[in-house]
Amino acid sequence: MSGTMTITLNVWRQRDRNSEGRFALYTLPNVSPDMSFLEMLDLLNLDLVRKGEEAIAFDHDCREGICGTCSLYINGRAHGPLKGVTACQLHMRTFHDGDSITIEPWRAKPFPVIRDLVVDRSAFDRIMAAGGFVSVRTGGAPDANTIPIPKPVAEEAMDAAACIGCGACVAACKNGSAMLFVAAKVSQLALLPQGHAERARRVESMVAQMDAEGFGACSNTYACEAECPKQISVTHIARLNSEYLRANLT
Amino acid sequence: MNKIASFTTSSVGRKLLMGLTGFFLCSFLLVHLYLNLFLLKQDRGSTFDSYADFMATYPLIRPLEIILFAGFLLHAFVGVWLWIANRLARPVRYAVNRPSENSTLSSRTAFWTGTFVLIFLVIHVNTFFVSSRFFPSGISMYERVCEAFQSPLYVSFYLVALAFLAYHLKHGVQSAFQTFGLKRKKYETLITATALVFWLMLPIAFAVLPLYFLLAH
CATH class of the missing domain: 3.10.20.30 (Beta-grasp domain)
Structure with a gap:
């Protein structure tokens, strides 16, 4: 051939x-x-x-x-x-x-x-179950502009929501850190009004679960961003850090 | 208390401690450089020695020295703690790995550059601080500096250590801004400029002094 x-x-x-x-x-x-x-x-x-x-x-x-x-x-x-x-x-x-x-x-x-090449990624599910959600029913899709969200904020939340949870960030990180995954989920919900009420509890619970699973810490090498198939930005990790700091200081 | 404990033992909390102590140590470097630059004043070290005497005798400096020492220890301790935890997160290494394709060498070697800087610090503190404070021999700090910086071996070691410090800060400064959640697009220029001052200009300014003493004396 x-x-x-x-x-x-x-x-x-x-x-x-x-x-x-x-x-x-x-x-x-x-x-x-x-x-x-x-x-x-x-x-x-x-x-x-x-x-x-x-x-x-x-x-x-x-x-x-x-x-x-x-x-x-x-x-x-x-x-x-x-x-x-x-x-x-x-x-x-x-x-x-x-x-x-x-x-x-x-x-x-x-x-x-x-x-062989199959790994158990249920650790991600447990991190999501720890806080990656909005606890109350927020109803169906609201009419456009019922809840005003500035376009750049909506865009950033959508960029974070593009995370498909494949785990490439963990695989590429020299520390086996899940920070980009957790940051994408925390950031997406923290940016939107429906996620505001639980933002402090969410970030604390998700970080605690991430640590309990045995993922490493973030060394800011940004290998995760470079290898992410959805090109999720590490600015979401910066947001997770500030969310975590705010949650612990207030 | 539980909240403080869970914060300081969490991966994000430990990184925040690294960033906080890192910023503190950077502020010390600025003060250190400011005082060192008096070595260049053509007064046979009289201004430099007066500052050195002030640092050695003014009572308020003692607690600051202890805080500074604690800052170094905490930065090193949390760094080792994170390094061990990070190693444990990947017990089986990749057979083929190409980290140079997705990250910088300075970001991947911060632990090792920091370790070298720590070794240098132990020698450096012993050469100038411990010997003058605990084993005074009547010679001034200026004379100690002259003596040390006229040794090509010590100057070479000093310059290599500064290169390691520069490489450590090349990653560390911008990394601390990221850890504090400040690394956003709108602050990018400010962060890049601040990082440049610390990782490039500061070590160069420190390097001028041993070269001056080695070549001019």
């Missing part, structure tokens, strides 16, 4: 969360440059199943870059080498024929490996 590539893959294999993992080497021919990264893994899995071997487990759902399910550390980068995309939106044309690609799961104590 002309125009296809042969790729060498070094993939993390691990039976379950209690087993020792190891890297397994695969050579995959006939990779089309038009394939997405996940389609390339599908091709590899098809090959493995045909050979009677165990398919590689990896998380995926929408494959449209909006669900935040895929979570691959590709050649030393969360979601691979491109900026602002999830692994499912990474295409094989980014690589070259003969390339070697190392694929690892997210590495962080609060994200234990369940199998």
